[in-house]
Amino acid sequence: MTEQGNPIKQGKSDVVRAARLSVAPMMDWTDRHCRFMHRLISGEALLYTEMVTAPALVRGGALHLLDYNAQEHPVALQLGGSDPEELAKAAQFGAKAGYDEINLNCGCPSDRVQSGTFGAVLMKHPNLVARCVSAMREVVDVDVTVKCRIGVDDQDPHEVLPRFLELIVQAGVPRVTIHARKAWLQGLSPKENRDIPPLDYDLVFEMKKQFPELHISINGGISDLETASRMLDQGLDGVMIGRAAYHQPWDILGDADAQLFGGTTQTTARQVAMDMLPYIETHLSSGGRLHQVTRHMLGLFAGQPGARRWRQVLSTQATKDGAGPEVVLDALKKMDEAQAV
Structure with a gap:
């Protein structure tokens, strides 16, 4: 990679x-x-x-x-x-x-x-x-x-x-x-x-x-x-x-x-999170750990509704043994649930 x-x-x-x-x-x-x-x-x-x-x-x-x-x-x-x-x-x-x-x-x-x-x-x-x-x-x-x-x-x-x-x-x-x-x-x-x-x-x-x-x-x-x-x-x-x-x-x-x-905005914060998943897969397959990547993603949704839940899930789950891309997906899900309340 x-x-x-x-x-x-x-x-x-x-x-x-x-x-x-x-x-x-x-x-x-x-x-x-x-x-x-x-x-x-x-x-x-x-x-x-x-x-x-x-x-x-x-x-x-x-x-x-x-x-x-x-x-x-x-x-x-x-x-x-x-x-x-x-x-x-x-x-x-x-x-x-x-x-x-x-x-x-x-x-x-x-x-x-x-x-x-x-x-x-x-x-x-x-x-x-x-x-x-x-x-x-x-x-x-x-x-x-x-x-x-x-x-x-x-x-x-x-x-x-x-x-x-x-x-x-x-x-x-x-x-x-x-x-x-x-x-x-x-x-x-x-x-x-x-x-x-x-x-x-x-x-x-x-x-x-x-x-x-x-x-x-x-x-x-x-x-x-x-x-x-x-x-x-x-x-x-x-x-x-x-x-x-x-x-x-x-x-x-x-x-x-x-x-x-002078260009255009090409993506969204949510799309960036999704685009990180293949990168994470490659990092894990080479012996890396999830939190080495996701610690930099904590502020991706700063100031947006549900951002606190996003940070909580990544902070508590990404350091666990065997943690993988599913943690990021779960963090997005929990953020969506918080927004819906």
């Missing part, structure tokens, strides 16, 4: 178009099962993997972390690391696997990321970031992009961010996604870093004025398509949505193709 080196890889222009709306890379969330469902909902949005560390690929040989389904395109691989040579090798693995973009993580604030000298701590080392992306660009023919914060700790974003962008642009980065918050590497947890530091959207818009040729996507606190559309209308090139796209995937992605890409 999953494969590497897929012949229908997107061209660069297709990926740039898809970057108009992207789903953020989120550890433990945007795995291949999640991405497959998201692709069923939107045929256009750019999807990102969870962060995969370069050491895991290069030193650990964990190439299974690059597995994905051909239907996920356009899909980008996010790498974590800070050694130019190692990142170059990891980027080669990603390009060979058929990913449409290689993205360098300069925004994650977790302790385990800091200990490896990558993620948001790289905002303190812009010259190193430039060397890393240069090394990656030399060995792959897909875009090498960066996801960053506006700064970290006591840095002044108005000074730090322009210099950071200047250096990565000089290194050949054509696209960047800016999480419009600082990251506090000491004193705040990763969860708190997603909420507590104030958002500074104005600074991201200012960066677009200073770097008009750089494709800039904005990330952080965006929870609906209306806001995304407004930011695009105001001059940004792309919008990246994280938690809202995961917890309410239909609300974010269901109308995205029509609202942001």
Whole structure:
């Protein structure tokens, strides 16, 4: 079911178009099962993997972390690391696997990321970031992009961010996604870093004025398509949505193709649930367990009548030994019964 080196890889222009709306890379969330469902909902949005560390690929040989389904395109691989040579090798693995973009993580604030000298701590080392992306660009023919914060700790974003962008642009980065918050590497947890530091959207818009040729996507606190559309209308090139796209995937992605890409809405949330059944069958036949897939489906009907029953059935039944597609069908049935009351 999953494969590497897929012949229908997107061209660069297709990926740039898809970057108009992207789903953020989120550890433990945007795995291949999640991405497959998201692709069923939107045929256009750019999807990102969870962060995969370069050491895991290069030193650990964990190439299974690059597995994905051909239907996920356009899909980008996010790498974590800070050694130019190692990142170059990891980027080669990603390009060979058929990913449409290689993205360098300069925004994650977790302790385990800091200990490896990558993620948001790289905002303190812009010259190193430039060397890393240069090394990656030399060995792959897909875009090498960066996801960053506006700064970290006591840095002044108005000074730090322009210099950071200047250096990565000089290194050949054509696209960047800016999480419009600082990251506090000491004193705040990763969860708190997603909420507590104030958002500074104005600074991201200012960066677009200073770097008009750089494709800039904005990330952080965006929870609906209306806001995304407004930011695009105001001059940004792309919008990246994280938690809202995961917890309410239909609300974010269901109308995205029509609202942001000039296409049409091709499916329904219920049809997506049904379309997941063959995927689930294949996953189970290869030794997987049902909850590995259905945990990403809990929010599919968020805000709709009967959604609570849908979540209850999947949460309680999918983890049981031998659970199969019938659990999803039962969840749909119970949701229908709740709606009829």
